[in-house]
Amino acid sequence: KAKEHGRNCYQFYTSAMHDHAQARRQLEGALHKALSNQELTVVYQPIISLDGKQIGCEALLRWHNEALGEVPPGRFIPICEELGLIITIGEWVLYQACSQAKAWCNRFQHPLFITVNVSSIQFQRADMAKVIARVLRETGLDSRCLTVEITETVLADNAQNILQQLLTLREMGVELAIDDFGTGYSSLSYLKRFPLSKLKIDRAFIRDLPDDQEDRALVKAIISMAGNLNLKVVAEGVETQSQLEFLQTLQCDYSQGYLHSKPLSASAFQEWFVTRVK
Numbered sequence: 201k202a203k204e205h206g207r208n209c210y211q212f213y214t215s216a217m218h219d220h221a222q223a224r225r226q227l228e229g230a231l232h233k234a235l236s237n238q239e240l241t242v243v244y245q246p247i248i249s250l251d252g253k254q255i256g257c258e259a260l261l262r263w264h265n266e267a268l269g270e271v272p273p274g275r276f277i278p279i280c281e282e283l284g285l286i287i288t289i290g291e292w293v294l295y296q297a298c299s300q301a302k303a304w305c306n307r308f309q310h311p312l313f314i315t316v317n318v319s320s321i322q323f324q325r326a327d328m329a330k331v332i333a334r335v336l337r338e339t340g341l342d343s344r345c346l347t348v349e350i351t352e353t354v355l356a357d358n359a360q361n362i363l364q365q366l367l368t369l370r371e372m373g374v375e376l377a378i379d380d381f382g383t384g385y386s387s388l389s390y391l392k393r394f395p396l397s398k399l400k401i402d403r404a405f406i407r408d409l410p411d412d413q414e415d416r417a418l419v420k421a422i423i424s425m426a427g428n429l430n431l432k433v434v435a436e437g438v439e440t441q442s443q444l445e446f447l448q449t450l451q452c453d454y455s456q457g458y459l460h461s462k463p464l465s466a467s468a469f470q471e472w473f474v475t476r477v478k
């Protein structure tokens with residue numbers, strides 16, 4: 201009986217695994233062609249300083265495939281990383297974002313910063329700082345307008361080479377932000393070892409503000425620590441006015457979230473920006 205049961209389980213899992221593997225192969229096949237088929241776009245989500253004076257945006261990748269529909273980044277970016285496609289795609293995002301930001305800086309006569317997510321896989325290649333320098337040169341964007349967002353995984357990688365690349369970027373004037381702060385497992389010692397300029401508090405800590413007492417305490421502690429370390433703080437996932445007001449009382453530097461706007465197409469961001477700075 202157990203054997204029979206076991207075999208049924210085995211059959212059940214193999215067919216589920218088969219479906220999974222097939223779905224995965226379909227995704228991989230489509231991803232390989234996504235860039236050349238022009239299925240990728242970049243959207244821009246506003247980031248605003250709490251005093252309202254500084255405005256920036258985060259470049260976020262979108263993939264629309266005819267057969268698969270809109271595939272969320274949380275689904276396809278890890279696969280791009282595994283397949284190494286993130287190297288080409290990541291560089292394309294960087295180029296799009298920097299040339300768009302340059303065009304906006306020319307048009308608006310109002311400073312604007314842009315932040316771009318760079319994967320740890322991209323930093324594993326020795327010349328990432330050079331790639332960024334070249335994109336800045338080619339697009340003409342002022343390096344001080346660019347913030348590179350990295351996750352703790354980049355910093356957990358102990359390679360001397362990564363530290364060197366980050367130092368080079370800082371020397372160029374590029375700012376470095378640590379993304380999804382508080383969700384990784386690495387020690388806090390990297391905050392002093394690496395030349396960071398901003399810290400983005402993960403939205404998991406923002407969601408239940410201002411009611412949740414523990415989140416209140418954590419966010420308060422993070423902002424105070426960041427201030428002492430000379431790091432600017434961005435709160436991610438701000439959705440309500442009361443969250444924003446709470447962050448204001450703590451002197452958080454920037455906020456980003458659906459309260460201001462969802463990520464927007466380039467033309468929609470431009471409209472948003474124009475009404476915002478008027």
Ligand code: C2E
Nearest residue numbers: 260261273274277293317318319437438439456457458463
């Ligand atoms: P992330 O870098 O932490 O980006 C913020 C994510 O939070 C975005 O999800 C954004 O749409 C979402 N978000 C912003 N405000 C709110 C809010 O108020 N409420 C809620 N519920 N969500 C909000 P998205 O665009 O789906 O991207 C997910 C993740 O995919 C990003 O997280 C980032 O890790 C990765 N990603 C996106 N674009 C790129 C890229 O060009 N390169 C790399 N390496 N990763 C990217």
Ligand code: MG
Nearest residue numbers: 258317349379
């Ligand atoms: Mg990010």
Ligand code: MG
Nearest residue numbers: 379380400436
């Ligand atoms: Mg984040």
Ligand code: MG
Nearest residue numbers: 351379380402
């Ligand atoms: Mg994230």
